[in-house]
Structure formats: C-alpha cells, structure tokens
Amino acid sequence: MLLSLSGISRRFPGVVANDDVSMNVAEGEIHALIGENGAGKSTLVKIVYGLVKPDSGSMKIDGEHYAPLGPTEARAAGIGMVFQHFSLFDALTVTDNIALGMDNPPPMRKLSVRTRELSKNYGLPLDSGKIAGALSAGERQRVEIVKCLLQNPRILIMDEPTSVLTPQETKTLFKTLRKLAESGVAILYISHKLKEIRALCDRATILRGGRNVGSCVPSEASIGDMAEMMVGSSLKSPVKKSRNRGKVVLEVDNLCSDADSAFGIALKQVSFKVGAGEILGIGGVAGNGQEELLAALSGETKVESNTIRLKNEPIGHLDPDARRILGLLAAPADRMGHAAAPNMTLVDNAVLTGNRRERLSSRGFINWDASSQFCQRIINAFDVRTPGTWNTAGSLSGGNLQKFVIGREILQKPDILAVNQPTWGVDAAAAAAIRQALIDLARNGSAVICISQDLDELIEISDRFGTLNRGELSDIRKTESLSTSEIGLMMGGAHGVDVAHAPA
C-alpha cells in the first residue's frame, strides 16, 4: 500500500472530527472520500497533508512511518493537495504564481518549460504568460494542479474539485486525473457528488460522523446504496408534524440572480411557495446558492420585482427595510459581521434590524431607552448569556450571539422568517433552543424558511423539504414522505439537476 492510515482520531472542542479511521490508498488508484459536510473528510485529508495533527493513530507511506509536522514535510514525502479555494495572486502571471507556490523554485525559464511539458503531458491547457486574474475557475484550478505536479507527488489530494467548474472543465479535469493515475499517482478525491464518483473513482471510503462506515467500488454500487451509507440510519425517520399549512405567505417564482463573487453561485429559476404556519427546509451543501438565496429573500440582492411576492405583493425590488415593514425578516448565516456587527454593542445590534418594526427611532432620532429595552427583551426571552446590553456582540460566544440574532427577528413577530444555517457552530443546548424557537414561531402562524446543511435539523423541524444544488432547487417534497435514501440522493444532486456529467 502506498498510503495507509490506521486508527486516526482527532477531537476538536465539542466535536469528534475523526474517530478511529483506518484506510488504505494504493498506487495509481483514484480513491474517493465521501460523506456529508461535517463527516470529517476535510480534517482527515488535513491530517494527511500535515495541517492538523491527529490525537492518536498512525500513518504509513510505503510501509514506513509517516508523521508530518507540517505541509512542507508532507510535500517532501510526496503528498500534494489542491484546495477547494485557490490561492493565486491576481496581478501575477501563471508562472509567477507557480514559482511562489514552490518550496524551491527553479529558475523562471526552466520552470516555464517544465510547466509547458506538464500541461501537455496531462492535458492541462494553460498559458503560462497569462495574468492569473484573467483566468477562469477551471484554469485557476489547473494552475494549482500544476503547482502540485511540479513537486512530483505520489499522492494528490483534491478537495471538492468540481464545485467551481463548468461541465466542460469537469470533463477535462477527469481526463487529467485518469492520466495521472495511469502514471502511478494515487488520487484522494473528496466529494459528495455521487454521480461523479461513480464515473471517476476506483474505490470509495465513506465517512459518517467522523467514522469510516464502509467502502465500496463505486462502479458496482448503486448511487442509492452509497447515499444511504453516507446519510446513514442514524438519521431519524421523519415524523408527521401536526402543523397545518395556511395561506401562502411568500411565493418565489422563477428567481434568478447573478453570482456575487468568484466563488458565488448564481440562482437558476428557483421557485417555491411557503404557507403560514409551516417550516420549509432547504438542504444542500453550503456554497450551492444558500447565501445567494438568503440575500435575495432579505433584500440585500435586489431581483426582478415579480419573482418574489409577499402576500401577493411583488417585493423583489424592495430594500431590506421596506421588506421588514411588510413582515419579511431574515437572519444570514454569518453572525460575525453580517447578521451582527461584532464591534458594536448589543443595543446597536438590536437597532440593526429592529429599528422599523419596533419603532426604535422617530424622525430619524434613535430612542436609546426603547432600543435598550428591546435588547433586554431579546436577552431575557432567549436566555442570552451576557453581562449587559452595552457589551459588544463580538464578546458573546457563538451560541449566545446566534440566540440573540434569531431572537431579535422572532421577537419582531415576522409574517415570514428566512434563516440560513441557524445552528452553524453552535453548542447543542443553544441549537436545540433555536430549533424550538423556530417551531414555536411556525406554530404561532408565521411562515419559516430554514436553509441548513444539517440534515437532522431539517428532518426534525421542516414540514416540506427541498435541496439547493449549484443554484438550482430540487422538487419540494413533504418531509414525512421521504425515506433516508431519497434524502441522501437529493443531497448528492442525483435527482437530475446536477449537470456535471462525466464520460463513463
């Protein structure tokens, strides 16, 4: 075996990222590492690449003990890694970027020749004189791959490589990876896209909750089998909720929006309806349009007015405050700097969204007494642990700040509340409190849209369920009618919306 891991465990405060994981990777093998987000894939490869040290367990390369102290040693041992997000200097040329990424760069002229050779041999079309800023996502990735290949790696780790690629670029990438494998390089391929894995990989190891729960030969296993292994039977089967869906409050109709950054995702014809008293869960792995969907709902991104209708009124063109007045409130995923301003006081942060509905200002003058009372009400109602209202938001723990953010919106009695990743990085007790608050809100007749990548959470609280994949929304199904394997399939994008076909 080229690389073998045995009994790797790694704990972080509050979570076990890897629990006694053992696996082997052979020479020339394309080995998939699959699992939901939070299953421990990233931590495991970071351990292999020397970025994280395992608490226990050992690794071997060619049967020899391998314990890297850092990425430099990992590279010296023949391990290369292409990260999901690239680190290129936009103003420099491809060759400059490659040289900067090497431990011992050769003279520029030699480097440029070797780059050309490599890109020819492995089908990585690349213009080495081009400025990095002018490259497409696929080309940028090629630069990263070449950066790794120049170090002659024996094991190449690819972290979600296709998440930023077009179908055409994906095809090219797969060809390259196959060629590499033929020349003996082992590839550790992280993904949750089962279709791609079936097309590309020789073997797959499935992680769930930090544990190795089995392996299979993807071309022989069905996507359904793999999905079920990935999601697991630990997922509680959906239970019938006693809530009834009332009148439609919000209607999203053919919503499209542009990607807001290089790594953003454009929303493609998203349509759904939410009724009073129901929770619509939207699952999917973060980075598939979740941020963009919330921004379009909250009003941060303005869209065509008729694509979002609140109680039959077109509101797509309105700004966030105008939507708040009409009863649509939102809570973005990132509490530090987006949902709340970390360096400002809790009272300031209460004014942030509460100004209009709670009448915290009149004729432009802020009523600080009323604001501070509103802030205190949030703190009391949602058990936010803080010495006082005049503390900065950034001084609160993640769970407490998240309770504050969600509480701030709920106390304003929204007709509809849209939340993104409401319990991300929050301790179990706070997460439970936040979920209960959302359920109570729906029970009192508000509509709730909960975007989350925590499947358990969505199964627990949502009445209907859909997934976002590359900016496209799946069919929305009643949660209680879904089996766990169906949910797994929807997560993996195998319901016909994933366009990353690869030659089989």
Added chain:
Amino acid sequence: MLLLERRPQPSRFWIYSTPLLAIAITMISGGALFALLGENPVEAVLAIFWEPVFGEFSFYHRPQILIKSGPLVLIAIGLSLGFRAGIWNIGAEGQYIIGALTGAAVGLAFYPMSGWFIFPLMVVSGAMGGILWASIPAFLRTRFGANEILVSLMLVYVAEQILAKMALGPLRNPDGHGFPGSRNFQNYPSAHNAELIAGTGIHLGIAAALVSVMFAHVLFSKHILGYRIRLSGEAPRAARFAGVGTSRIVFFCLCTSGALAGLAGLFEVSGPSGQVNIDFNTGYGFTAIIVAFLGRLHPVGILFAGLLMGLTYIGGETAETRLGLPSASIQIFQGMLLFYLLAVDVLSNYRIRVKPPKTRSSA
C-alpha cells in the same frame, strides 16, 4: 517573550488614554531629536507646548492658535464622518482650495458693490465648491468602484493648478500692478470675514467649527444616519443587511466633508489670509487627517486635537524664532504624533502579556 493577546472587546480606558500616551511619547522623542540638534530638549518642548499659551507673548499667540485650529477642526469633523464609515477622503486640501476659490470668485464678482447678502452668498458658494470637488470621487467610487483615496488625493494637485491659474489669471487684482493674487478682502467690508470680537482671533469660521462639533456629536449619538455611518464602517455586510444604501452613505460622507472643507477655505480666504494667492493653501486639509485620528474620530476629541495641533503650529513658530530650530522640525513633530497614535492604538484592542520563552519543538 512579549505576547499580544486580543481583548474580547476594546478597552474603554485605553481608547481614551492612547491619545495622551501618544502625545507623551511624541514629546519625549521630539525632545531627543532637539537634543541631537544641540538644543536643550526641555526648553524646546516648553517653547512649543507652554510658551504660546502661558508665556510672555501669549496675548498675541492665543488668538493665533484659534485661527489655526478653526479650519483644522472644521475639516476634521467632516473627515471623521467618512473615516467612521470606512470612506477615506484624503483630498480635503483640494476641497478646501476649490471652496476658497468659488467663494472668493463670487465675492470678487460683486466688487465694489456693498450689500449684506454678499458674504452669505460667498459662504454658500464656498460650500458648494467643496461639495462639487468631493462629489467627483464619490461619483467615481459609486459608479465605477474607483478608489476614493487615490481620486481625492490626485484632485488635490488638480486644485492646486487651478488655484495658480486663478491667482495669476481671472482672479488677479486688476489694480495690483501685475503682482499675482486677488484683491484683499480686508479692504472690501461686504465680503470680509472679520473678527467677531476684536483681538480674540475668533471669526465666523471658528464659530462654524464649534457648530460642526455639536452637529456631529448629535449626529453620532442620537441620529439614525450617524448610526448607519458607524455601521457601514464597522461591518459593511451587516450594513447592507440592515438596508443601508452604500452609495447614499458614500455621497453623504464625501459631500459633507467637502462642504466643511470648502467652508474652511472660504472663511480663511476672506478672513485671516485675505486674498487668493498661489501659496494660499498651507496643508490644513492634510493636517486635519491627523486631527481627526488624534481626536479618535470623536467630535469632542477632534475639538481638543484641533486646538493641540494649532498649538504645535504656533509653538513651532516660537521655537523657530526663539531657538532657531528648523521649520521642518515641527512637521516631523506632527508626523510623529500621528505615527505614535496609530502605533499605541494596538493597546486598545490587545493586551500585552509577558510569557516565559517556550522552547519550540522542532524537527
């Protein structure tokens, strides 16, 4: 080993103490500098900080300090709005020049007519000139994403060229025997920004500076617009989420600071300076940046910082005449002040801890 440890929230004590600490360090290193020049450091520092206010000739120096501080405070208050919002207007000097030019041009156009309306009209057009000049970077930033630091800074040099052209061309005094420079406003009562109380140095510009301090204080402590400005600076994404229109904030902050800088220019040209001339601008627009930061971007802080900076100007002159110190030394002094202020700022966000050196485990 010294360790910097991030505080959970900025220390209130240090936020208010760092300016004083910076002043103290400036005095010490300034003193060291003077000692190297062969002067008695204590005497030199006293000449700068003590003599003008309490010395023998303080009856002359005190009004001078106010005259210097007025425009600094007025401009710095405007700048502080933008700086709080993360909008960096570095070109107040240009807005100051253009405000002076437009205001003066209106006044000169009425010469030799007399009327109560002339001076108010000059004030309005001075402010408009500043707004005009500041709206260029505002427009370019909101429309094309151009960096307002560069645009506003470069416009200073454009304004200087226009000033030279005006002083030598259209605004030149026809009765001036060919010398550059406009008519002197001191000889044109309807357009003269005279002292409000004779002998105190207090003119309308200083009154305007005080009003601007109060205005800014109310804006930041009570008004939703001030809140939005703070929010835009502290957390731009949260501001967007709250529904703050970024373009509106950019325009408001740049145009208000342009208006105040323009006003400062107008009050200066029609008062203490008296005429449009090639060397009319003396760098108030740049020094005001130091004043704004020295005052912690807080209106009251800016008031004190402006007075202190005015003092260093006058003190520098006394040191120059009394001790023969080079005139550049006072600029070094001001520069050090900003440098130390930014450096000790780290104390409000971090605490210093002494930790015994740990042996690094190495490969």
